Amino acid sequence: KAGVTQTPRYLIKTRGQQVTLSCSPISGHRSVSWYQQTPGQGLQFLFEYFSETQRNKGNFPGRFSGRQFSNSRSEMNVSTLELGDSALYLCASTGGLSNTGELFFGEGSRLTVL
Amino acid sequence: AQSVTQPDIHITVSEGASLELRCNYSYGATPYLFWYVQSPGQGLQLLLKYFSGDTLVQGIKGFEAEFKRSQSSFNLRKPSVHWSDAAEYFCAVVRYNNNDMRFGAGTRLTVKP
Secondary structure, X not given: OOOOEEEXXXXXXXXXXXXXXXXXXXXXXXXXXXXXXXXXXXXXXXXXXXOOEEEEEOOOOOOEEEEEXXXXXXXXXXXXXXXXXXXXXXXXXXXXXXXXXXXXXOOOEEEEXX | OOEEEOOOOEEEEEOOOOEEEOOEEEOOOOXXXXXXXXXXXXXXXXXXXXXXXXXXXXXXXXXXXXXXXXXXXXXXXXXXXXXXXXXXXXXXXXXXXXOOOEEOOOEEEEEEO
């Protein structure tokens, strides 16, 4: 079955703009998590959605938000972009019928803020 | 708060040599433990996981890891490294029934010919 799909794979924005990233989880998975990966901070947890509800949240400012739709697809939004938001944003899904707790990751969306 | 420490930022080994990557976690109870690998420009791929039971777990690509409760460690090992193993390796922990997975800083593995 298809893996986790993230779009777009690459994008360039300028400071002050906003960006929306999309994630389609593995079919049957109901939980979607988002991570930010940077060379300096490593992998940092942003938030997790389950059944359209944010269940967990990391320590990021309110400029970072997300949502999940009834088909489990998720989007994350970053408003008023800053240079430091340049990163690889990874989405992961879990929670199918044979939930083993592991996260299945997409290939990420690489955001560059100029 | 749960945390994961990977003491080695970068390790270089020769092809064919053995490998051990260290991971220590800090958590009040035994969490679920994972090792992931990331190749450049790619997402993360699960190598192996520990939930309970046998403390030595086998994973893909010839990797294994041993859970040691007394040392709060979950070190990754491979008896003979291949050039294709060059990548970044992440140890991760998550609580039961909680998908807030936390990662270590990662260990970058370089393999010398």
